[in-house]
Amino acid sequence: MSEPRRTKFYRDKQNGKWMGVCAGIADYTGIDVTIIRIGMVVATIMGSGAPILVYLAAGFIAPAKPRELAYDTPDDQKFWQGVRASPRRTVRDVRSKFRDIDRRLADVETYVTSSNNQLSREIDSLR
DSSP: OOOOOTTSOOBOTTTOSSSSHHHHHHHHHOOOHHHHHHHHHHHHHHSSSHHHHHHHHHHHHSOBOOGGGOOSSHHHHHHHHHHHHOHHHHHHHHHHHHHHHHHHHHHHHHHHHSOOHHHHHHHHHHO
16 A cells, blocks of 8 residues: 555545545645635536536545644645645745755854854853
């Protein structure tokens, strides 16, 4: 059996009302689940019943969301929704954050290794 992937569509029965399809769509797309549910109701009322058939098909075909893919924080949820929506943009954002951290670390290293007498006195006073 393969490992569960965060970029795959799953039914979210834990946050769902009936089969977890609308909650799964909301989790996958990053759109609020209430908007997805309202859209489903409107599509059902306006349509010929096809949305219900699609919902039932998705409910039976899509796998349930594995427990190990539960989000620990809202930041985790936002990150993985960004990965699903635009993986390239997410990679670009992560690389940008790492470049910023690397630049700040280089600034700290430069400050600490410089011949700053005041800093040397402060460090010696802490010993």
